[in-house]
C-alpha cells in the first residue's frame with residue numbers, strides 16, 4: 472500500500488514534507504517520489520515522433536481532423552506549426568508554462584519543428600526541447616478525386632423552345648453555374664463543383680456535384696434568361712443504408728423568342744422587337760414605337776412568328792422625315808426610296824437609321840437595339 476510517508480518508495484531516501492493533495496482530488500501516481508526519482512523519468516512535453524500533414528496536390532486543401540479543409544495556405548509552414556502545437560501535450564503539473572515553436576524548412580516536403588517548453592514543476596524550473604519532424608504528404612482530396620473521376624449528381628440541360636440556344640445563352644448559363652458554385656465554395660462547401668460541360672447538338676449540358684446545386688443553377692438560369700425547368704429524377708443506386716440515390720436532370724427550356732428577336736404577333740398590329748422574356752414577353756412595336764406586352768396567359772411565348780433578329784439590321788440613309796408618322800429611307804437592298812412608318816423613337820434629325828427588311832416589310836429599329844460594338848469588332 473502506497474502512502475505519503477516520509478521515505479521515497481523507490482530509493483528509500485527521506486522526502487521533505489510537501490503539500491497534501493486535497494481530499495477527493497486525484498493524486499498523481501508519482502507524487503510520493505523524491506525529487507530525484509520524480510524527475511528521473513519526467514517529461515515536461517509529450518510530443519509525437521513525427522507528424523504527417525496531408526495536403527491535396529490539386530487544390531491545396533489540408534486534411535484536419537477527419538475532413539479536408541480549404542485553408543488558403545500558400546505554403547504549409549503555418550499549418551505544420553498549428554498541427555504540431557495541437558499534438559503537443561504539456562505535463563499537467565507544470566505551472567507558468569512558456570513555449571515556442573521554430574520551424575526549419577528541410578526540403579519541400581519536410582519541416583523540422585524545434586519546440587522549446589519551460590515551466591515550473593515542484594518549485595523547480597524545467598526546460599525541454601523537442602524536435603518534431605513534419606512531413607507534407609501530397610495526396611488527392613476526396614473532392615478532387617471525385618472531379619477527376621467525373622462524378623456528378625445532376626445535369627442541367629440548356630435547351631430552347633423550337634430552336635437551339637444561342638451561343639450567348641449557353642455561355643451565360645455556364646457562367647451562372649460557375650458563379651453559383653463559387654458562392655457555395657466561399658461558404659466552405661467542399662461538395663460544390665462543376666464536373667463537366669459538354670456541347671450537344673441541342674445545347675449545353677452542365678454536370679454538377681449535387682442535386683441541390685443543379686436545382687439552384689437551373690432556377691437562376693431561368694430567372695435570368697427566361698423559360699422554365701422540368702426535373703427528371705433517375706434512380707442510380709441505393710446507398711449503404713438502403714436509401715435510394717437519385718440523379719436529377721434539370722431540363723431548362725429557354726423561351727422560343729429571345730431579346731433582339733423581331734417577331735410578328737398574331738394581332739395585325741405589326742412587328743415587335745423583343746426586349747425581355749422574363750415572365751411574359753415585352754417589346755416595342757416597330758411601326759409606332761408603342762410598348763408591347765404579351766398577356767399573362769401567353770407569358771413568354773405569345774402566338775407569333777419570328778421575322779429575324781437585330782443581327783439582320785442594316786444602317787440606311789434617311790432621305791426625308793415626312794411627318795410624325797412617316798419617314799422616307801433607302802431600301803438597303805434595292806436603294807430605292809421608300810416611305811415607311813416612323814416610330815416615335817426615331818429622331819427628327821437622324822441621318823441614318825437601322826432598318827430590318829422581312830416578310831412584313833421594311834421597319835426602323837431603335838438605335839440602341841443594334842449592337843454597334845459587335846459591328847465595329849467584326
Ligand SMILES: [Zn+2]
Pocket residue numbers: 479480481482483484504505506507508509
Ligand atoms: Zn527517490
Ligand SMILES: [Zn+2]
Pocket residue numbers: 527528529530531532611612613614615616
Ligand atoms: Zn483537392
